[in-house]
Amino acid sequence: IVNRAHFDRIVQLIDTAGGTMALGGGRDEDALVIEPTVIVDPDVAAPIMDEEIFGPVLPVVSVDSVDQACAFVRDRPKPLALYLFTGSRATTAHVLATTSSGGVCINHVILQLGDPRLPFGGVGDSGTGAYHGKAGFDAMSHHKSVLYKPQRPDLRLVYPPYFERTEKLLRRLV
Numbered sequence: 001i002v003n004r005a006h007f008d009r010i011v012q013l014i015d016t017a018g019g020t021m022a023l024g025g026g027r028d029e030d031a032l033v034i035e036p037t038v039i040v041d042p043d044v045a046a047p048i049m050d051e052e053i054f055g056p057v058l059p060v061v062s063v064d065s066v067d068q069a070c071a072f073v074r075d076r077p078k079p080l081a082l083y084l085f086t087g088s089r090a091t092t093a094h095v096l097a098t099t100s101s102g103g104v105c106i107n108h109v110i111l112q113l114g115d116p117r118l119p120f121g122g123v124g125d126s127g128t129g130a131y132h133g134k135a136g137f138d139a140m141s142h143h144k145s146v147l148y149k150p151q152r153p154d155l156r157l158v159y160p161p162y163f164e165r166t167e168k169l170l171r172r173l174v
Contacts, residue, residue, distance in 0.1 A: 001033065001055060002032075006054070006055070007027075007034070010053065010054075010057060011034070013046075013048040013053060013055075013057065014037060014039070014057060016048070017042040017049075017059060018041075018043035018046055019039045019040055019043065019059070020040045021038070021039055021040075022038045022039070023036065023037060023038040024036045024037035024056070025037050034055060034056055034057070035056065036056040036057075036058075037057045038057075038060060039058070040060045040062065041060070041061060041062050042059045042061070044061065049061075050077075052080075066094060070094070070095060070098045073099045073101070074098070074100075078102070078122070078124035078125065078126055079101045079102065080121075080122045080126040081102055081104070081112075082095075082099060082103070082104045083105050083109050084105075084107070085107055086107070092106055100123060100124075101122075101123070102120070102121055102126050102127065103120055103121075113132075115132075116132050118132060118133075118135075119131065119132055119133070119139075120132050120135075121139070157169065157170070
């Protein structure tokens with residue numbers, strides 16, 4: 001773990017998560033090391049379910065159906081990424097249609113980060129904008145519009161108020 005403050009924060013998230021520690025949980029304070037840790041069915045109101053963890057901890061929430069999983073996602077702030085594992089095109093379509101997230105990766109994790117053609121970014125509380133490749137360039141660029149009109153001729157008919165005759169003429173031209 002990068003520093004003591006971050007180590008302490010992750011330990012606090014683990015210790016207050018509730019649920020069942022299915023794997024890991026070991027830690028070495030002197031070396032700032034935390035074992036990869038899986039917590040099954042943590043308290044959904046616990047901080048570990050609201051904060052970005054940035055550590056080797058995976059909370060796993062059990063659900064009885066895809067609909068229940070989608071409802072769980074919808075009832076919370078929009079996630080940065082949503083990972084779906086299924087062989088069913090119908091399930092994929094259902095999840096995509098009923099949830100919102102920054103991005104979706106189906107049948108893999110993090111693979112979408114390696115493709116610079118895919119934008120990566122969040123919506124809502126998980127951030128705004130998109131990064132990677134052209135999407136990142138566009139997100140960090142300002143597209144400035146410039147209209148140049150010569151000073152002369154400056155026909156009065158292009159400015160309001162428009163009279164009926166002027167309007168008819170402009171409609172014919174446009």
